[in-house]
Amino acid sequence: MTDAGAGSSAAPDLAIATSGLTKTFGRHTAVDALELAVPRASVFGFLGPNGSGKTTTIRMLLGLVTPSGGRAQVLGEAVPDRLARVLPRVGALVEGPAFYPFLSGEANLRRLDAADPLASPRTRGARVAAALDRVGLVHAAGKKVHAYSLGMKQRLGLAAALLAPRELLVLDEPTNGLDPQGTREVRSLIRSLADDGTTVVVSTHLLAEVEQVCTHAAVLRAGRLVAQGTLDTLQGAARRRVRVLTPDAGAAIAVLRGLGLSPEPADPDTVLATWPAAGDDREVPAAPERLVAALVAAGVRVRGFSAAGPSLEERFVELTGEGFDVAP
Numbered sequence: 444m445t446d447a448g449a450g451s452s453a454a455p456d457l458a459i460a461t462s463g464l465t466k467t468f469g470r471h472t473a474v475d476a477l478e479l480a481v482p483r484a485s486v487f488g489f490l491g492p493n494g495s496g497k498t499t500t501i502r503m504l505l506g507l508v509t510p511s512g513g514r515a516q517v518l519g520e521a522v523p524d525r526l527a528r529v530l531p532r533v534g535a536l537v538e539g540p541a542f543y544p545f546l547s548g549e550a551n552l553r554r555l556d557a558a559d560p561l562a563s564p565r566t567r568g569a570r571v572a573a574a575l576d577r578v579g580l581v582h583a584a585g586k587k588v589h590a591y592s593l594g595m596k597q598r599l600g601l602a603a604a605l606l607a608p609r610e611l612l613v614l615d616e617p618t619n620g621l622d623p624q625g626t627r628e629v630r631s632l633i634r635s636l637a638d639d640g641t642t643v644v645v646s647t648h649l650l651a652e653v654e655q656v657c658t659h660a661a662v663l664r665a666g667r668l669v670a671q672g673t674l675d676t677l678q679g680a681a682r683r684r685v686r687v688l689t690p691d692a693g694a695a696i697a698v699l700r701g702l703g704l705s706p707e708p709a710d711p712d713t714v715l716a717t718w719p720a721a722g723d724d725r726e727v728p729a730a731p732e733r734l735v736a737a738l739v740a741a742g743v744r745v746r747g748f749s750a751a752g753p754s755l756e757e758r759f760v761e762l763t764g765e766g767f768d769v770a771p
């Protein structure tokens with residue numbers, strides 16, 4: 444599938460692969476030796492607090508900013524060297540779409556389509572109609588854009604990105620500023636694009652966005668990658684814990700430690716214990732009922748017991764050291 448020439452992909456299953464990708468602005472390192480691996484056909488959440496380097500990374504991948512170091516491949520081609528081969532296959536919504544407010548949505552799309560030298564004027568009407576249909580804006584095609592809601596404008600931006608068939612869509616904060624209805628519209632559109640096999644990269648500071656639409660995610664902190672993988676793996680790596688309410692805290696700690704957990708007293712009659720971190724392959728009973736049975740068998744008076752896995756949110760706060768906007 445890929446040719447053997449310079450810049451062709453060594454990892455054809457990846458839509459984006461970077462190695463040591465770095466960007467410095469003066470003495471400030473905005474993106475620091477990034478090793479990103481975005482699988483094809485994934486919905487990939489690029490998550491990090493404001494200022495963590497998401498936009499700068501995306502701008503490097505799209506050739507809008509020159510990297511200070513490292514390498515990047517998009518759809519199997521080295522960027523920025525082979526950008527001309529990559530860009531026609533990539534749709535992007537990065538700066539927030541700019542439309543003529545006193546033209547209709549349809550007229551705006553026609554203007555954008557006309558600006559693409561690869562787009563045949565003969566099939567323009569069909570392309571514009573298909574793009575409007577894709578984002579559910581056929582009913583508003585003739586309406587002037589200034590009368591569109593923010594959600595409609597954002598969907599029109601997606602329609603513009605979809606005028607040509609795309610293998611990869613890159614969306615920077617796609618629901619920023621949208622009301623809950625607009626947010627739902629854009630998220631469901633992202634899911635349906637992914638269902639058609641398009642790889643979608645969604646940069647966001649909203650954890651809910653990642654939880655609701657993404658199959659994979661990477662977490663950035665101060666320009667550095669702190670975690671990457673499927674949502675299941677990221678969540679699975681989180682350590683589960685149990686809370687035991689007992690007047691025999693010392694004995695409970697001994698039993699739990701004997702079973703391979705890491706217990707510690709929380710207050711005089713409460714013990715908290717965590718399972719080993721992911722990657723540690725010690726045999727530890729996973730079922731909470733086995734822990735309770737072992738405690739009772741050892742004569743520990745168990746007055747309360749609960750087992751919980753941390754949420755994805757707790758996990759990401761742990762990774763980035765910062766809170767996230769969880770709503771909407």
Ligand SMILES: Nc1ncnc2c1ncn2[C@@H]1O[C@H](COP(=O)(O)OP(=O)(O)OP(=O)(O)O)[C@@H](O)[C@H]1O
Pocket residue numbers: 468471472473491492493494495496497498499500648
């Ligand atoms: N052109 C620039 N000149 C100087 N510093 C910049 C420039 N662009 C970005 N930065 C800095 O690089 C860091 C990363 O910014 P970036 O916009 O990539 O982060 P982000 O994660 O996308 O955050 P946000 O969600 O706020 O856009 C920030 O400290 C920012 O101030």
